[in-house]
Amino acid sequence: MWNGHLARSRSPVPYTSSEVGYVGGNAATLLVRTDKFGLEGCNLSRSIILGADFTGASFQDVNFAEANLADCVFMESMNIVRSFAFSPDGKILASSAGDKKVNFWNIQNIDNVKLQNTLGGWGNWN
Numbered sequence: 001m002w003n004g005h006l007a008r009s010r011s012p013v014p015y016t017s018s019e020v021g022y023v024g025g026n027a028a029t030l031l032v033r034t035d036k037f038g039l040e041g042c043n044l045s046r047s048i049i050l051g052a053d054f055t056g057a058s059f060q061d062v063n064f065a066e067a068n069l070a071d072c073v074f075m076e077s078m079n080i081v082r083s084f085a086f087s088p089d090g091k092i093l094a095s096s097a098g099d100k101k102v103n104f105w106n107i108q109n110i111d112n113v114k115l116q117n118t119l120g121g122w123g124n125w126n
Helices: 002-008 023-034
Strands: 081-086 092-097 102-106 114-119
Touching: none
Parallel strands: none
Antiparallel strands: 081 092, 092 102, 102 114
């Protein structure tokens, strides 16, 4: 049911974020709260998913390419995430925020996500 609402946020018609609003984000939050594995395998590329709370969600084989994920929360301790990518085996999540660091998260156990490594000292991110 909630995947249907998320699918509507990924329409071939080019809607703007002001037209879609928080429908995709609300649907994603409700889905993750009821089933933390509910997003696995979803193609959410080019979706508008504003303000979703993805805390505790499993992202195995989820495609967020070119998605608008403004105001989304992935883990409690992170800043605003500017970019993220998963390793090919799905065990490591690389994320970058406004602090000029790249964090590598071990996500093999979704209930116990651990920061594995941090790279810093990068220049201008704009």
